[in-house]
Amino acid sequence: MLNKSLFKTHFTSDISAGLVVFLIALPLCLGISLASGAPLFSGIISGIIGGIVVGFLSGSNINVSGPAASVALVVFTAIQTMGSYEGVLLAVVLAGIFQIILGYLKAGTIAYFFPNAMIKGILASIGLVLILKQIPHAFGIDGVFEGMESFSQNDGRNTFTELLYVIDHISWGATIITFISLLIIIIWDKPKLKKFKFFKFFPSALAAVIISILVNLLYSLYFPGLVLDESHLVTLPVAADFGSFLGFFTFPDFGQITNPEILTIALSITFIASLESLLSTEAGDKLDPYKRKTSTNTELKAQGIGNIVAGLIGGLPITAVIVRTSANVSAGGRTRTATITHGLIMLVCVAMIPTILNKIPLASLSAVLFVVGYKLTSLPIYKQVFKQGKKQFLPFIITIVTVMFTDLITGIIVGGGIAIFFILRDNYKHSYFTKNLENEGKQKIIIRLSEEVSFLNKADILLTLDHLPENHQVLIDGSKSVFIHPDILDIIEDFKDTAKHKNIDLELIGLENFNNSKKFWIG
Structure with a gap:
């Protein structure tokens, strides 16, 4: 419930x-x-449902959900495979059911195992990708759709070659609007102006958008060579009447429920949408000024219900989306009111004033995203993580590079893998501590096991015992341990015979509670 x-x-x-x-x-x-x-209207449907339905049911105060670029390729491939969008909608409904089941199975707790370094890397990489991907729009090159996260693009170019392409195809009308919009946002958000109620309530982004529409209107009156055509503006479907508006909705083909390909598509959507939603939830909690913790299991259920509703009326798969969540926090969103509001405004505007929305220059929206991207990937963030040491900085920077040159899901997998590697390596190294003493003229080696000694420590302990020198006293102390894996106990049991052959005087302390076999303590 909302905190009143x-x-x-x-x-x-x-x-x-x-x-x-x-x-x-x-x-x-x-x-x-x-x-x-x-x-075209399918993304709008998901945006509305992500805002209103998921926003209301989600436990998160700042998450914003909607269609995500991470599932775009899955849907595109599925449409080609199935031959119809209606079949894919059935898969979206099934994916929603699977997400609800995962929520009740408490699968959302996997989000708590996302390393902080990886989450920070994802946020920083999204900021960089936002900036780089919006540069073409800022200069009037609108061939690549907004929100594309992957390095490779549908037009055959990639993130960096697209920047080279911009140099020879600059639209000065769009460029001027971009810089005017940026200037408005920067000045509007100055602390001195925020003291006034008008500047505090009226968002700088909306001011930039309104002025950009007026600038393009001035172009048409006085500088026709700078006028932005439809390819540089928001392009929303416009219905001639209410009947035409209802025609924008599509319904699933339940007749394909026995098609095995539907299940494969549904599982793919479930995996990608759930993974991105969980990551976005964890990342959103990091961005939340109040540091509130979201129930990830509740989030999975909310996403599942959202996908069921979306699939039933023609929407794309829904996930929690980092870009929109970041923009929400950056704009001052602090409760789910902001998320629900964005969905309600989208519903009203697309139904009642689509022609006005179609006058918005994409360049002005790029300026807004530049500011959001900068806040996610500013230099102080890199400095802060660097000071935390290489175990934090390497997963952080590798995650950024991976996302930059591949896509978000690959970045999650690689970044998480690197972070887990450091965790396992530390666990491997710190399973025990050794100390050398001299006792009655004879060397004594004390091996004190740590609180948790897992299967991962097997090789290290095996090699340590194998290399113990002959004619020594050896004490293996497990009195401080809470858990010792049975394989470790087997190694110690086998070492008893080795100790006799190497004339090692072996003493064992605190291991009897961890062993189920009496033979360990006989003799």
């Missing part, structure tokens, strides 16, 4: 943040629809 005091305190700023998130989410929803090969 926070709800009242941040109601105004949440409404304002919801408006900003709407402006950012609208072209993202449309772009992901294009990349998925789905009907």
Whole structure:
């Protein structure tokens, strides 16, 4: 439930943040629809459901959900395979059911094992990708859809070659709007102006968007050579009447329920959507100024219900999305009011004023995303992680590089793998401590086992015992241990025979409670 005091305190700023998130989410929803090969309105449907339905049911105060680029390729491939979007919608419904089941099985707790270094790396990489991917839009090159996270693009270019392409195809009309929008946002958000209620409530992003529309109008009156055409503007489907509007909705083909390909697609969507949602939830908690903790199992259930509803009326798969969540926090969103507001505004606007929305220059929205990206990947963040040492910095920087040159899901897997490697290596090294003493003229080696001695420590302990010198006293002390894996106990049991052959005087302490076999203590 919402904290009532926070709800009242941040109601105004949440409404304002919801408006900003709407402006950012609208072209993202449309772009992901294009990349998925789905009907253009399908992304809008998911944006509305992600805001209202998931926003209301989610335990998160700041998460913003909607269609995500990470599942665009899955949907695109599925449409080609199935030959129809209706079959894919059935898979989306099934994926939602699977997510609800995972929530009740408490599978969401896997999110608590995401290393902090990886999460920080994901956030920083998203910031970099946002900036780099928006540069073409900022200069009027709009061939690549908004929100594309992967290094390779549908037009055959990649993140960096796209920047070279921009040099020869600059639209000065879009470029001027970008810089005017950036200037407005920077000045509008100055602390001195935020002292005034108008500047505090009225979002700088909305001010930039309104002025960018006016600038393009001035172009048409006085500088026709700079006018932005439709490819540089938001492109929303416009219904001639209410019947046409209802025609934007598509329904699943339940007749394909026995098709085994449906299950494969549903499982793919379940895996990717759940993984991104869990990561976004953990990352959102890191961004939350109040550091509130979200129930990841509740989040999975909410995402599942959202996907069922989306699939039933023609929407793309829904996930919690880091970019929109980051924009929400950056704009002042502090409770789920902001998320729900963005969904409600999207619903009202696409139904009632689509022609006005289609006047918004994409360049002004790029300026908004530049600011969001900078806050995610500013230099102080890199300095802070670097000071924490290589065990934190290496997973952090490797995650960033991987996301930059591949995609978000690959970055999660590689970054998480590197972080886990350091954890396992430390666990491997610190399973025990050794100490050398001299006792009655004879060398004594004390091996004191740590609290947790797992299977992963097997090789290290085996090699240590194998290399113990002859004619020594050896004490293996497990009195401080809470858990010792049975394989470790077997190694120690086998070492008793080795000790006799090497004339080692072996003493064992505190191991009797961990062994189920009496033979360990006979003799």
